[in-house]
Amino acid sequence: QKEVEQNSGPLSVPEGAIASLNCTYSDRVSQSFFWYRQYSGKSPELIMSIYSNGDKEDGRFTAQLNKASQYVSLLIRDSQPSDSATYLCAVNMGSGGYNKLIFGAGTRLAVHP
Amino acid sequence: DTGVSQDPRHKITKRGQNVTFRCDPISEHNRLYWYRQTLGQGPEFLTYFQNEAQLEKSRLLSDRFSAERPKGSFSTLEIQRTEQGDSAMYLCASSPGQSFRELFFGEGSRLTVL
Numbered sequence: 463q464k465e466v467e468q469n470s471g472p473l474s475v476p477e478g479a480i481a482s483l484n485c486t487y488s489d490r491v492s493q494s495f496f497w498y499r500q501y502s503g504k505s506p507e508l509i510m511s512i513y514s515n516g517d518k519e520d521g522r523f524t525a526q527l528n529k530a531s532q533y534v535s536l537l538i539r540d541s542q543p544s545d546s547a548t549y550l551c552a553v554n555m556g557s558g559g560y561n562k563l564i565f566g567a568g569t570r571l572a573v574h575p
Numbered sequence: 576d577t578g579v580s581q582d583p584r585h586k587i588t589k590r591g592q593n594v595t596f597r598c599d600p601i602s603e604h605n606r607l608y609w610y611r612q613t614l615g616q617g618p619e620f621l622t623y624f625q626n627e628a629q630l631e632k633s634r635l636l637s638d639r640f641s642a643e644r645p646k647g648s649f650s651t652l653e654i655q656r657t658e659q660g661d662s663a664m665y666l667c668a669s670s671p672g673q674s675f676r677e678l679f680f681g682e683g684s685r686l687t688v689l
Contacts, residue, residue, distance in 0.1 A: 470615070494676045505666055505680040506618065550617050554676060560606065560625060561676050565617030 465489065466553050468566035475573055481538040483569050485551030488532070494554040495527055496563065497536045501547045509549075510536065541573045577601060579681035581667050587687045588657055595653045596684040600669030607650050608678060609642055610666040611635070618666055624650060657688045 465488045475481045483497075494513050498506035512518045512525040512534065524537040534553075538545055548568040556562035580599040588594050600607050605626050610618035621640070623631045626647035636642075639657075644650040654661055664685050668678040 466617075496677065505683050507680070508677050511677055552617075560623065560630060561670060561678070562620060562623060562631065563608075563678055564620060565610075567615065567617045 464566075465555065465564045466551055466566040468549075468551050468569045470567055471570040472572050473569055475541050475571070477541060477543060477573055477575050479541050479573075481541045481545065481571055481573070483536040483538075483549050483551075483571065485534045485536075485553075485566055486532055487534070487551075487553045487564075489553065489555050490529075490532065492553045492555055494561070495525070495534045496552040496554075497523075497525060497534075498550040498552060498565075499547045500550055500568065506550055538571075541571075543573050543575055546571055546573045579667055579669050579679055581665075581681040581684050583684060584682060585685045585687075587689065589689050590657055590659060592657055593653065593655045594657060594686060595651055596665050596667075596686075598650045598652070598667030598669075598681060600649070600667070601671075601679055604669035604671050604679075605647065606670040606672065607644060608668040608670070609650070609652050610668065612664045612666055612683070613662075621652075654686070657686075659688045662686055662688045 497510045500506045510525040512527045522539045526535045550568045551566040552563040607624045609621040612618045624644040639655045642652045664683045666683045667681045
């Protein structure tokens with residue numbers, strides 16, 4: 463079992479729709495979770511971080527965390543063609559006081575006009 | 576520009592040659608990470624420095640790979656006797672410290688081994 467799992471996609475949604483991206487992880491003691499966006503040929507850029515169970519909203523983005531189910535998701539409202547990218551879920555699996563992010567393989571999102 | 580800087584951005588080399596990548600983290604970030612990313616995969620953790628100390632090294636990092644951060648500022652990643660399987664994007668990231676958990680990535684160094 464991979465440590466962080468995501469559907470590879472592509473997830474295709476029409477412009478203006480809600481895109482829902484999901485991620486599961488294996489380490490029950492993980493405490494911090496991140497969503498990164500990566501455009502083709504570019505480096506990952508942080509979109510959201512979430513540390514507590516529940517929802518966290520930032521503009522059109524909402525991250526949801528359920529530690530009991532070891533599940534984290536990202537909702538993108540009013541999807542735009544510029545949101546077309548690969549979305550990487552990252553889980554902090556560091557120990558001994560340092561942060562070690564383990565990434566999923568990413569979900570490719572395509573927003574079509 | 577005060578972001579993470581990596582050099583070179585692209586490197587094409589022949590199998591068996593040695594290559595070295597450099598990373599300059601964001602100023603005053605004491606934590607530095609190297610990741611490797613291949614097509615269609617997420618970044619894979621390679622190694623981690625806190626200041627000049629290399630605190631963890633992934634099993635992915637064979638003996639042909641070595642990383643240093645001699646003065647706790649910039650870091651180098653050297654690959655000796657390159658193989659075609661080493662072709663990937665090598666990403667450097669930095670972080671200010673324990674209380675700040677996000678990683679900030681550089682633009683990466685893309686290696687192609689012919």
